[in-house]
Amino acid sequence: MSDMTLPTPAVPHDGTDAEARPVFRVERKVLGISTEVWPGIIAPLVIGVLALGAWEFIVWWRAIPPFILPGPLLIAKTLFDDWGTLSASLWITLRITAAALIAAVSLGVGLAILFTQSKWLEKSLFPYAVILQVTPVVSIAPLIIIWVGDINLSLLICAWIVAFFPILSNTILGLNSADHNLINLFQLYRASRWQTLRYLRLPAALPYFLGGLKISGGLALIGAVVAEFVAGSGGSASGLAYRILEAGYQLKIPRMFAALIMISMSGIAIFLAISWLSHMLLRRWHESALKREN
């Protein structure tokens, strides 16, 4: 099946420019995915299956005990058997990740807008955002947990600290990178600050913001897990990191691996979801979404 993505052609009434319309490529598709994309999906899958096979074989051949290195089949079985406990923990970790990401987006974008409205504000506050960014979250997590008291809120704050900066700094860059002549044009039509922000600076910042979001999505998860590790030893949390610690103490190594896989899969899912969102928002106009056209 082939389908054309071509806007309705107009009647070429002036003879010159209508012919200059760029030619759109015809894409072949299998199962709704372009044939050019398939090799990129199949190649890593083949490598993955080969690696897992080799792993399983080595574990079987050298008779490695499961508490040293479990084979992939045992891990899959554990994932299936312990799904109830693990999925409940996953849900807790994901909730904190999502809340942290939402807080990072709203505060990051909000502050970025404030900063671009007032250079003075940016100059006085930005250094503190940098300090927040460069301080390792592991080292301040215990403090936050002591000060805040509420464990969920502490975890949220830790994850937020990690996820916040890429969004802030990328959005500031984006808001400041609107075409200079377009800014002149807005001045010429006496656009208000609000109009310039809404119709020019925010759309111009969108690709940059989405770039920051892609980084922050993964960081929010890492931040949540790291904070859980710190808090988990206190025994009051029950996120995935806590399950990993617990399994470690009990030498339930297959379960540890199962939890690890769940964290990785969540990270991948977050990345894919944000990439998809980014593609949908930018596909009509931004250079980054034009790769498939030559």
Add this chain to the structure above:
Amino acid sequence: MTAAVSIDRPVTGGGRPLVSIRGVSKQFANGTIAVRDVNLDLAAGEFVSLLGPSGCGKSTLLRMIAGLGEPSVGAIDWPQEVGKGAEHELGFVFQDPTLMPWATALGNVILPLTLKGVGGREAEERGADMLALVGLKGFEKSYPRELSGGMKMRVSIARALVTQPKILLMDEPFAALDEITRHKLNDDLLGLWERNRFSAVFVTHSVFESVYLSQRIVVMAARPGRVMADLRIEAPYPRDDEFRTSADYAHWCRIASSKLKEAISS
């Protein structure tokens, strides 16, 4: 002086010029004098070219007329405007199309209306009409990246004209286009001008383009930017390919060329 212009332009505003530039100088922060002591009157409905080598301050002067940057000395007045600070409608076309890549052709054209608070159906209808007028009917929903260079420039012109401004300021708008597209756009620009009767100020470094388009050419010299000559091109409109190959055209090009040469060697 008898102007051999075939279309009769009504003199509005009681014979007062539309724009009055009095003793205008512009010095940049780094000390460069971009424009020195320019005196010019621009009449309503007039097509004027500012012709000169790069660095002669023609773009700076155009931007000051647009209100993008104040003169260091002197004043730019709009004698037909009642009261100070009155809104004078103007359209501006940059050297690059300067379109918003995230908006469709129509979205770009109606931007000035959106900023003025005109929205909805009225804006869309006016935008679509304007696009049709520049020869882009059917391309309303196309994004800038789907359009060729010439088409983008047409969108830019449509955007500048959608508010029906009294004056259209153009900063070397066709300099980056190929010659065939440029000739076509020159013709279409003249068509729009004859139809809508706005004043046009066209910055260019091309003698041929300025002679083809203008009623009047202001020749400028560089370092410091100043006016060297003020020529009237007394050739009738409509101008077309026949004019482009006529002896008359060659004659005016020769005159403008020699004035430009004087300006460069001065």
